[in-house]
Amino acid sequence: MIIILKQGAQKDKVHSLVHSLEESGLHINYSEGSHTTILGLIGDTSAVDTDQLAAMDIVEGVKRVSEPYKAANRKFHTDDTVIRIGRGAFGGGHFGVIAGPCSIESNEQIIEVAMKVKEAGASFLRGGAFKPRTSPYSFQGLRDDGIRMLLEAKKASGLPIVTEIMSLAHYDLFADVDIIQVGARNMQNFEMLKELGKCDKPILLKRGLSSTIEELLMSAEYIMSSGNTQIILCERGIRTFETATRNTLDISAIPLLKKLTHLPVIVDPSHATGIASLVPPLAKAAVVSGADGLMIEVHSHPAAALCDGAQSITPAQFASLMQSVSALAEIEHKTLF
Amino acid sequence: MIIILKQGAQKDKVHSLVHSLEESGLHINYSEGSHTTILGLIGDTSAVDTDQLAAMDIVEGVKRVSEPYKAANRKFHTDDTVIRIGRGAFGGGHFGVIAGPCSIESNEQIIEVAMKVKEAGASFLRGGAFKPRTSPYSFQGLRDDGIRMLLEAKKASGLPIVTEIMSLAHYDLFADVDIIQVGARNMQNFEMLKELGKCDKPILLKRGLSSTIEELLMSAEYIMSSGNTQIILCERGIRTFETATRNTLDISAIPLLKKLTHLPVIVDPSHATGIASLVPPLAKAAVVSGADGLMIEVHSHPAAALCDGAQSITPAQFASLMQSVSALAEIEHKTLF
Amino acid sequence: MIIILKQGAQKDKVHSLVHSLEESGLHINYSEGSHTTILGLIGDTSAVDTDQLAAMDIVEGVKRVSEPYKAANRKFHTDDTVIRIGRGAFGGGHFGVIAGPCSIESNEQIIEVAMKVKEAGASFLRGGAFKPRTSPYSFQGLRDDGIRMLLEAKKASGLPIVTEIMSLAHYDLFADVDIIQVGARNMQNFEMLKELGKCDKPILLKRGLSSTIEELLMSAEYIMSSGNTQIILCERGIRTFETATRNTLDISAIPLLKKLTHLPVIVDPSHATGIASLVPPLAKAAVVSGADGLMIEVHSHPAAALCDGAQSITPAQFASLMQSVSALAEIEHKTLF
């Protein structure tokens, strides 16, 4: 960490700052320039409060030079984390595909989709029971009933299931869910992250609409610092000025995250753009850019979907896409099962 | 609402769509152009699912022409909502000032600040007990103890108190809190909004970092649709490409929100930029742009603050700022008490 | 186009507006709702000024329902535009690769790179003579001399050349340049676009840092409306809140642009992120998402480059990348030569 001092900072205040930092176990390197004087802090600075330093009247600015995350940092854990459930896995050369409808609507609907995506090659079934909708007047999901239907579909298809939690008050309903999803809007619901850090299920952590890559890793760090290290990161589009697509898929985040962390990284091309015809090209882009998996919305009748129909593809389109994904995964030396 | 049909949409499918929309009580206006055919939907379209329409293969696009919010809409409630507590109020010509430290650190600290901001003219005391911090290694707030200290300061100063809730699990601790704050990161924590819609306390709803003005109003609508209409909206800066300030204060949002909604609108210039020296000019800008109040971080020793010291001003700076605020509020025909 | 009228708009003013619009050759469809009345404008609205309509006191808003671009619109020109020069081509199933250094530094440097990228499979040589640099104190390019060196390298390698124009005052220097590049910062330099619309060389038009996909197409429309229809569009990253990469590559723009326009679309993964190690994965993502080509910075000694070394790959890395690009182009049924 670097502290840039203000021009003309009083010597005694500087000495007292250096002294207090040294007392906290850091080694301080002092560099005086013509216009700028800097202090280099050597040692473990993850507990140093940059805000507090920046508030001092002798300080012009503070810059971190090392990453503020540890447990998620590949520098300290070079091997890929691999998350395996049933026949599917994410990370370490394994490519997992999660597919299913945005919302669970009925027993028949979810079972039908489950059987079809399984046949096409998906390893995991997704379906929303609790739905975060911008409007209170939109369909909010079947809630408890939805979870029950999803469990039926798990039994019928044999596919492990992934579904989103929106409140810790619903936690008990997730007992037989295989992967708990934290949605983009809850990526910085820190109280929830801490609690999920105590459970023994893998967490699918979606990047917030305006969260940086570093903030995504810090949210993973919240879960990991409570004990749970089974985390799958998911890029699902960020909010930008562009309005032609719902969000902007940050494809660069994939190879960058793979460099920064050992956790598996997957892509949700459905939410990223909100346009069904863009899902196949973006899913393919995800595979070749280094992703460890995909999460895709599939609905038998998109135009009748109770939510996000515009971004859902049909089972037939999904089956066709899976052939491309499969061919590309092979080129990338990734195993689909 | 407008539905734009694809070129060459099959007549029978169009007729069937028109028929089903009419059955739901809407009147449909059909306009056929050379390249574009549009359907105008007349009536209450707030329950119409635009996603579902957009997913139909004959539909090219769907555009709303009326606002999706009702309870918060000034068109249907022309008079300002006024929220009064103790000697302070927001809206309807009343200008309320909330001040206090980012975090509650000790009984002495919070009581000292409370007395000073009261003396300078604040009507409400703020202080964080539960702190949303990006890093799990940063100070997380004194939690239960913090709430207790804040209640002591309320008693000592007579000022009503405002503090942030981060989980419904802590709700019971807020029994004597006067205004419950929903932070930017929880603006779309819809399960929490629904529950807070059932309580009888005013809610201070902060705009999310990447939430549009319409989404802010839709989140207010969540609370209002559960019964609680006492909502104060707070602009606190949005996330943009600019890195010289922590966030970008969207000052235009103030006069725009005042036009769109009857709810009071306040500004938090401290979080908006993260730089103490910018707080006074932005606070003044808020007053003259039509805001109904301010929320300002004040700390007796910013450089020793356990959180966000860089954006806190001292009690002396706050007292000086309040003189300017007071003069400008008078010009704007707003009452401070 | 849709005009949304204000509540309580005076009947006579509305009639007079309808009358004047009809006089300009449009058919007007009038839909009166309980809270909202809308006018649907049927016919060619590309000459209608939305700003002027929006300024009327009876108008609440104006929304376009058809695209404002014509010449670039795929709806009116379904076949792909193909641009062929030498052995390379863009569009219509042809995939073109442009490679070379950010800046031309010497005769030896540019000839060496030219021979190497040709050998690795590039069809075009790039090199900057005029460099847009944020700082006036940074290297500004070799200018006239740079163009002369690039022409030498064209002769030596036989590769057609691409280079950026920064001012019409330099136009004569571009007589033997094969493709003229308009950089991101000049995408809305409309006076320059109009002039380039009069020349007979293909124009490589890069998307502005904060330009929407529609604005990019409108800038192409400027060139086309002056007569030149040989345009290659280039996605090179947009500016967002994310700071981990220099820009955010908008990969969704590729399949979307291919749907909206018949013009070829290429990707510049080097400028998109500014990080050399991300160039290969993003280049591959571009191929499978439907791009018609790539533009890649290659430098023999990145660390000694006079500009943008951090994003340049070496000739060896480029050769290796071309093998992957070649394999993926085949899967996508694209011809490299």
Next chain:
Amino acid sequence: MIIILKQGAQKDKVHSLVHSLEESGLHINYSEGSHTTILGLIGDTSAVDTDQLAAMDIVEGVKRVSEPYKAANRKFHTDDTVIRIGRGAFGGGHFGVIAGPCSIESNEQIIEVAMKVKEAGASFLRGGAFKPRTSPYSFQGLRDDGIRMLLEAKKASGLPIVTEIMSLAHYDLFADVDIIQVGARNMQNFEMLKELGKCDKPILLKRGLSSTIEELLMSAEYIMSSGNTQIILCERGIRTFETATRNTLDISAIPLLKKLTHLPVIVDPSHATGIASLVPPLAKAAVVSGADGLMIEVHSHPAAALCDGAQSITPAQFASLMQSVSALAEIEHKTLF
């Protein structure tokens, strides 16, 4: 400047880097930590190429700690630059108001507006002759004729005039223009900036839609480094995700720029939002946040304006606004004339 080295960087390469930096006149401070080793560069680093350093295989990152601009930097020129023309001035306690129509449409129109805004208290007349429009099918300005009409209005009203240059090819037409405006889209048209740096007229430099505050100052530096130090900076809204307003006025930029530079800073509230009713509150916010002036679009019949009518206010509204501006300028100890 700080260079962060990669873990395990070879000692000999580090020594050779340190040696070459020292040879260029810098003093190097070496700090070796457990995980991170940093080099502090002491001295004038404005000529150091960060890209080149970042491209070295032993370097993980490079961070500037001092501003890259010198001529515009308040650290080296503490006194305000004051720009005076006629009865108006910007900076050093002077508040200048520029008003007039977006586009010049006729002799009568521009003279009528000129007389009215002068009467209301404006010190400068604006009017666009060359108009940057997104669409080639929109009105492009009266060009040469427009400049001639503006000069007539200057003669008639006695007001100095401000108008935008879109190409150096038109430079001769600007001989009698008092302040030359560089529009947002040309803020990084570096070839134009260099040429304008050689002229003896004040330049009104508008911030680009997605340009950072530092980039705005670097563009000013381009002009200043060519000799012209008479620059007025103009904040006119930046592009963000918010679509309720055309752009987002970055009000924080005003006090921040005043701290960073000695150049005068003004605000254009008309382009910032594109909504006439928001112009007065934002103009007032500009005054109290420390701006040195305003630039406001005034049109006698906004609904008949050939460009940007939706954001223009009438002469009567302008006169009323000037009363508020005048009162606030007095409170801020600024002189209007």
